[in-house]
Amino acid sequence: MATIASSDAEQETRKAGRGFGVPAWAVSYLQATPLFLILGFFFLLPIAMIGVVSFWDYDFASLYPAFLTTNYTDTLGSWVTWKTYLNTLKFTVIVWSLTLFIGFWVAYFLAFHIRRTSTQMILFLVCTVPFMTSNIIRMISWIPVLGRNGLVNSTLIEMGLIPKPIEWLLYSDFAVVLAMVHLYTLFMVTPIFNTLMRIDRSLFEAARDAGASGWQVLWNVVIPLAKPGMAIGSIFVVTLVMADFSTVQVMSGGQSASIALMMKNQMSLLQYPAAAANAVVLLVVVLLMVAAILRIVDIRKEL
Numbered sequence: 001m002a003t004i005a006s007s008d009a010e011q012e013t014r015k016a017g018r019g020f021g022v023p024a025w026a027v028s029y030l031q032a033t034p035l036f037l038i039l040g041f042f043f044l045l046p047i048a049m050i051g052v053v054s055f056w057d058y059d060f061a062s063l064y065p066a067f068l069t070t071n072y073t074d075t076l077g078s079w080v081t082w083k084t085y086l087n088t089l090k091f092t093v094i095v096w097s098l099t100l101f102i103g104f105w106v107a108y109f110l111a112f113h114i115r116r117t118s119t120q121m122i123l124f125l126v127c128t129v130p131f132m133t134s135n136i137i138r139m140i141s142w143i144p145v146l147g148r149n150g151l152v153n154s155t156l157i158e159m160g161l162i163p164k165p166i167e168w169l170l171y172s173d174f175a176v177v178l179a180m181v182h183l184y185t186l187f188m189v190t191p192i193f194n195t196l197m198r199i200d201r202s203l204f205e206a207a208r209d210a211g212a213s214g215w216q217v218l219w220n221v222v223i224p225l226a227k228p229g230m231a232i233g234s235i236f237v238v239t240l241v242m243a244d245f246s247t248v249q250v251m252s253g254g255q256s257a258s259i260a261l262m263m264k265n266q267m268s269l270l271q272y273p274a275a276a277a278n279a280v281v282l283l284v285v286v287l288l289m290v291a292a293i294l295r296i297v298d299i300r301k302e303l
Contacts, residue, residue, distance in 0.1 A: 047283070050276045050279050050280060051276070051280055053272060053273055053276040054071055054072070054273055054276035054277040054279070054280050055067050055068055055069070055071070055273070056068070056071075056272075056273040056276075057070070057273065058270070058271060058272065058273045058274075060270065061270075063272060063273065071273050071274050071276070071277035072277050072280075072281070074274065074277075075274065075277050075278055075281060076281070081259075081262070081278075084257050084258065084259055084262055085259060085285070087256065087257055087258060088241075088242060088258045088259045088260075090173075091173075091176060091177065091180065091241055091248070091258065092238055092241045092242055094177050095177055095180045095181055095184065095237060095241050096234060096237050096238060096241070098177070098181045098185075099181055099184055099185045099187070099188040099233070099237050100188055100230060100233070100234065100237075102181070102185050102188070102189075103185055103186075103188030103189040103192055103233060104188075104192055104226070104230065106127070106185075106189050106193075107189050107192040107193035107196055107226075107229075108192075108196060108222070110123055110124060110193055111193055111196035111197050111199075112196070124193065127186055127189060128186060130182075131186060135183055135246070135247075136246060136250075138182065138183065139179045139182075139183065139246070139247055139250060139251065140250065142170075142175065142178065142179055142182070142251070143170065146169040146170040146175055146178075147169075147170050148165045148167070148170070149165070150169070150170070152166075152169060153165040153166055153169065170251075170253070171251070171252060171253030171255060172252065172253075172255070172256075173252065173256055175251040175252065176247060176248055176251045176252050176256060178251075179247050179250075179251045180241055180244065180247055183240075183247065184236070184237050184240050184241065187233055187236040187237055187240065188230075188233035188234070188236070188237055189233075190233070191228075191229040191230075191232040191233045191236070192226055192229040192230055192233055193229070194229055195225070195226050195228055195229030195230075196222070196225075196226055196229070199221075199222065199225050199226075203221055203225075204217055204221065207220070207221050227297045228297060228298070228299045230297070231293050231294070231296070231297035231299050232299055234293050235290050235293055238286070238289055238290070238293070239286055239290070242259070242260070242282065242285070242286050242289075243260050243282075243286075244258065244260055245258060245260035245261040245263070245264045248260075248261050249261055249264075259278060259282050260282070262278060263275045263278045263279060263282075266278065
């Protein structure tokens with residue numbers, strides 16, 4: 001029946017193509033044309049414009065169309081740029097590790113320890129409630145908690161655990177990492193939870209019948225089958241952290257830097273070609289990181 005239905009659909013497609021005077025082989029290309037035009041205009045064209053502007057010349061007043069490699073040599077030949085990239089990669093690795101650890105166990109609890117589907121959905125929606133507000137608001141909400149006279153320091157002093165406020169809780173790399181983990185953990189929870197819900201529960205019974213312990217089931221069954229979701233979540237978190245500038249600027253108090261923050265400062269000084277060159281380099285770095293993730297894990301099982 002399925003074969004007959006598919007052949008009927010193909011015949012109708014050929015008839016439709018002949019009705020409009022279009023060859024049958026061109027019908028699929030015509031169907032994909034609107035999507036290609038939309039992606040080309042809103043995605044490929046802006047990237048191409050950034051690439052073109054990255055070769056232009058500029059001064060304090062205007063831009064000059066040209067073909068110069070000065071912006072790239074200045075970017076890649078500066079130790080400040082390399083130090084900023086290392087700082088950005090440091091944030092990326094730390095935040096990715098923490099979000100992966102937290103996200104996996106949250107998703108594991110929701111998928112395997114909550115039996116009722118309605119309860120799973122309610123708890124999952126509770127996780128998404130903070131995302132109904134702006135990132136800036138959620139980030140700034142940490143300031144009265146971590147500040148010198150904030151909730152944490154006041155509580156620790158009143159309990160007699162510390163003699164004076166802890167300075168590094170706010171306006172430090174610790175505050176940046178904490179805020180990013182808060183902002184991006186859900187991007188790790190969602191794909192992992194979706195992957196865990198697709199696992200056949202009979203595999204657990206088979207592993208236990210074979211004498212596997214709980215940790216062996218987790219390590220040999222759950223984690224391998226959860227890798228596609230972990231890879232998708234990793235791509236989300238890595239790209240978001242690499243492109244984040246507001247969290248670094250606010251939570252570090254201007255004491256730390258990232259590549260995105262460097263580009264933002266360059267644009268505020270009207271140094272658009274230099275910022276475009278930095279954007280191209282950052283895009284290449286992010287694509288290499290995503291390619292490395294895809295080489296390790298095949299996410300086609302999840303798509």
